[in-house]
Amino acid sequence: MTDVARVAGVSHQTVSRVLSDHPNVSAKTRAAVTQVIEQLGYRRNSAARALATRRTHTLGVIAVNTTLHGPASTVAGVQEAARDRGYLTSAVTLRTATQTALAEAMQHLAGWGVEGIVAVTPQRAAVRALAALEAPCPVVTVEGGHTLDLPGVSLDQSLGARMITEHLLASGHATVWHVAGPPDWLESEARTQGWEDALRDAGAEVPPVLRGDWSPLSGYQAGQQLAGRFRTSRGRGTGLTAVFVANDQMALGVLRALREAGLHTPEDVAVAGFDDIPEAEFFPPPLTTIRQDFASIGRDSIGLLLDHIEGRTDESTHLVVAPELIVRASTARRIAPPGT
Amino acid sequence: MTDVARVAGVSHQTVSRVLSDHPNVSAKTRAAVTQVIEQLGYRRNSAARALATRRTHTLGVIAVNTTLHGPASTVAGVQEAARDRGYLTSAVTLRTATQTALAEAMQHLAGWGVEGIVAVTPQRAAVRALAALEAPCPVVTVEGGHTLDLPGVSLDQSLGARMITEHLLASGHATVWHVAGPPDWLESEARTQGWEDALRDAGAEVPPVLRGDWSPLSGYQAGQQLAGRFRTSRGRGTGLTAVFVANDQMALGVLRALREAGLHTPEDVAVAGFDDIPEAEFFPPPLTTIRQDFASIGRDSIGLLLDHIEGRTDESTHLVVAPELIVRASTARRIAPPGT
DNA sequence: GACCGAATTGTTAACGCTAACAAGCGGTAA
DNA sequence: TTACCGCTTGTTAGCGTTAACAATTCGGTC
Numbered sequence: 140m141t142d143v144a145r146v147a148g149v150s151h152q153t154v155s156r157v158l159s160d161h162p163n164v165s166a167k168t169r170a171a172v173t174q175v176i177e178q179l180g181y182r183r184n185s186a187a188r189a190l191a192t193r194r195t196h197t198l199g200v201i202a203v204n205t206t207l208h209g210p211a212s213t214v215a216g217v218q219e220a221a222r223d224r225g226y227l228t229s230a231v232t233l234r235t236a237t238q239t240a241l242a243e244a245m246q247h248l249a250g251w252g253v254e255g256i257v258a259v260t261p262q263r264a265a266v267r268a269l270a271a272l273e274a275p276c277p278v279v280t281v282e283g284g285h286t287l288d289l290p291g292v293s294l295d296q297s298l299g300a301r302m303i304t305e306h307l308l309a310s311g312h313a314t315v316w317h318v319a320g321p322p323d324w325l326e327s328e329a330r331t332q333g334w335e336d337a338l339r340d341a342g343a344e345v346p347p348v349l350r351g352d353w354s355p356l357s358g359y360q361a362g363q364q365l366a367g368r369f370r371t372s373r374g375r376g377t378g379l380t381a382v383f384v385a386n387d388q389m390a391l392g393v394l395r396a397l398r399e400a401g402l403h404t405p406e407d408v409a410v411a412g413f414d415d416i417p418e419a420e421f422f423p424p425p426l427t428t429i430r431q432d433f434a435s436i437g438r439d440s441i442g443l444l445l446d447h448i449e450g451r452t453d454e455s456t457h458l459v460v461a462p463e464l465i466v467r468a469s470t471a472r473r474i475a476p477p478g479t
Numbered sequence: 480m481t482d483v484a485r486v487a488g489v490s491h492q493t494v495s496r497v498l499s500d501h502p503n504v505s506a507k508t509r510a511a512v513t514q515v516i517e518q519l520g521y522r523r524n525s526a527a528r529a530l531a532t533r534r535t536h537t538l539g540v541i542a543v544n545t546t547l548h549g550p551a552s553t554v555a556g557v558q559e560a561a562r563d564r565g566y567l568t569s570a571v572t573l574r575t576a577t578q579t580a581l582a583e584a585m586q587h588l589a590g591w592g593v594e595g596i597v598a599v600t601p602q603r604a605a606v607r608a609l610a611a612l613e614a615p616c617p618v619v620t621v622e623g624g625h626t627l628d629l630p631g632v633s634l635d636q637s638l639g640a641r642m643i644t645e646h647l648l649a650s651g652h653a654t655v656w657h658v659a660g661p662p663d664w665l666e667s668e669a670r671t672q673g674w675e676d677a678l679r680d681a682g683a684e685v686p687p688v689l690r691g692d693w694s695p696l697s698g699y700q701a702g703q704q705l706a707g708r709f710r711t712s713r714g715r716g717t718g719l720t721a722v723f724v725a726n727d728q729m730a731l732g733v734l735r736a737l738r739e740a741g742l743h744t745p746e747d748v749a750v751a752g753f754d755d756i757p758e759a760e761f762f763p764p765p766l767t768t769i770r771q772d773f774a775s776i777g778r779d780s781i782g783l784l785l786d787h788i789e790g791r792t793d794e795s796t797h798l799v800v801a802p803e804l805i806v807r808a809s810t811a812r813r814i815a816p817p818g819t
Numbered sequence: 820g821a822c823c824g825a826a827t828t829g830t831t832a833a834c835g836c837t838a839a840c841a842a843g844c845g846g847t848a849a
Numbered sequence: 850t851t852a853c854c855g856c857t858t859g860t861t862a863g864c865g866t867t868a869a870c871a872a873t874t875c876g877g878t879c
Binding site (some may be wrong): 182183184185186187189190195197205206208211212214215218219222227228229230231232234246247249250251252275354355356358359388391392394395398416417418420421422423 | 735
């Protein structure tokens with residue numbers, strides 16, 4: 140900066156003013172300085188800037204297992220939104236969301252002076268650990284539920300599950316079975332809750348819940364159990380004709396298991412998933428599912444975080460993003476519903 | 480730090496020495512200072528540290544379209560490796576790899592004083608743009624090929640394609656058809672090259688190449704064309720009995736198109752993919768594919784980058800990571816190969 | 820022509836840390 | 850005893866920027 144000042148024949152402070160778009164700089168000086176900056180390829184040192192302003196303009200992102208479609212898309216959405224708002228993001232990826240791992244990640248980010256953290260923590264244990272930790276800066280959770288008083292953004296998982304379930308009931312199924320995700324995951328619990336609520340509201344019987352771990356393999360195993368139930372439950376109130384699987388990957392496994400058992404989808408058993416991964420449209424058959432708007436989730440979480448950082452609010456607001464139902468062949472109508 | 484020094488009754492420099500593990504500090508002082516640090520919850524300011532040492536210990540990651548399985552896993556691998564080596568990573572995700580977008584991302588990172596950049600640039604245009612840009616710090620490419628003299632790491636795409644093709648030929652197919660990825664992608668080109676080389680080496684005829692854009696939909700469209708070819712090419716040298724699809728997502732589309740056309744996999748047409756996405760094992764039928772070791776790629780790229788940063792080398796070495804063939808039902812043997 | 824206020828520019832002192840050197844303090848060898 | 854060494858600790862001066870204030874310039878007014 141001193142170099143630029145010398146070449147342009149002004150003080151370094153004037154250069155600083157030009158760079159910060161300060162109003163009180165004459166057009167002539169501004170032009171001259173700008174030209175010298177260009178010519179010398181000068182760029183200001185963010186570390187020094189951070190030191191002087193006590194602002195780093197950096198946000199941290201903590202996420203678990205970012206190779207899955209959901210987390211990967213969420214993180215991408217968050218990063219994009221942060222960049223649009225002029226912040227650098229630094230992502231730390233954890234393999235497991237233990238309290239120590241989370242604490243370490245936070246130290247790591249805090250050491251770099253991040254002004255806020257977006258934590259993508261869909262597991263109950265992770266949110267609890269997060270709430271227990273005393274953060275060195277504002278923290279916003281994504282998919283962290285709203286039970287603890289941390290500000291956050293989530294997709295309305297429960298509504299999504301309800302939409303799917305009601306869609307299946309409306310298609311003529313007496314009830315809907317459910318393959319849930321792992322018990323510790325908030326997303327999993329909310330989806331199960333939405334499914335159950337929808338069944339109760341409709342006066343349908345609530346069949347026992349099967350569980351998977353989000354992986355296609357676990358879906359496959361659940362599917363094999365379902366195939367067995369198909370025979371034994373026939374004609375009863377909980378007769379197996381429709382299944383809501385808690386994510387698309389498991390649904391793929393379920394579809395394979397049903398197919399191997401000689402059952403047809405959707406004729407014998409209708410199947411629906413959740414997430415709308417890019418592959419879902421090409422499953423055998425194309426899968427009815429719920430789409431999440433990851434860009435919105437990213438924008439909202441960054442907006443919320445900046446509200447806290449810039450002191451516009453200190454409440455722990457919880458924003459909810461609406462899901463979208465995508466109907467495909469895997470849940471084609473069984474009988475004409477009333478009124479059509 | 481001044482506070483810590485005052486409470487511990489030493490100079491701030493001694494505190495600094497304790498934090499930097501300087502050898503010449505007495506055990507007693509060290510213990511006292513450590514305790515005060517703990518007690519006050521002090522953490523040193525990285526911006527000031529960066530300013531004084533002229534080192535930021537931050538690496539940048541530039542990637543395109545990180546919601547796909549490949550890039551997402553690569554970025555995760557790179558970040559993990561960087562963290563293990565004590566560096567903070569800052570990821571910038573681009574939607575498209577235009578020269579301007581790349582330049583902007585670099586400016587963004589350079590402004591934060593990153594000491595090196597890992598660029599995940601599988602498109603030819605992106606690498607070319609990268610090579611044209613004068614970087615403010617060492618840059619290592621991942622999947623950027625080795626045509627331009629940038630140091631980099633890649634999976635041996637061409638070898639993977641060769642392994643797949645040879646596996647199919649060994650399974651009794653006279654030749655192997657190919658659905659390629661978009662022409663500008665190096666991965667796509669290397670896979671096509673490996674396939675073609677394997678066919679030529681085996682003296683098999685080289686059928687015309689079909690193209691997709693990595694998406695399941697494009698695979699589906701290619702699959703429809705293939706189904707048409709199945710009838711017309713029957714009995715000829717280029718008879719369609721096996722297809723190598725350049726990635727698993729497209730392979731899913733191909734499988735669906737073939738199924739809809741009444742063709743059976745692998746009895747009528749064997750299909751193989753590339754990437755080994757988690758879903759591949761549950762495709763109808765389970766897909767033969769190539770697995771990439773993303774953790775190795777991450778480790779190698781960070782290792783290479785640090786070699787450059789820390790001045791251990793300035794050659795543009797290009798490391799290659801070996802692929803792994805995963806054989807599944809989609810390519811079950813057609814006839815017993817010689818010798819079994 | 821002196822004086823005022825606004826606009827523009829310059830000067831100085833932080834920001835929190837590390838590097839380089841200086842100082843103190845025992846112990847050892849001449 | 851004196852000189853010198855090694856270990857430990859303290860002092861000072863930056864690193865490159867911005868904030869706060871001081872100084873200068875300029876156009877207009879009385």
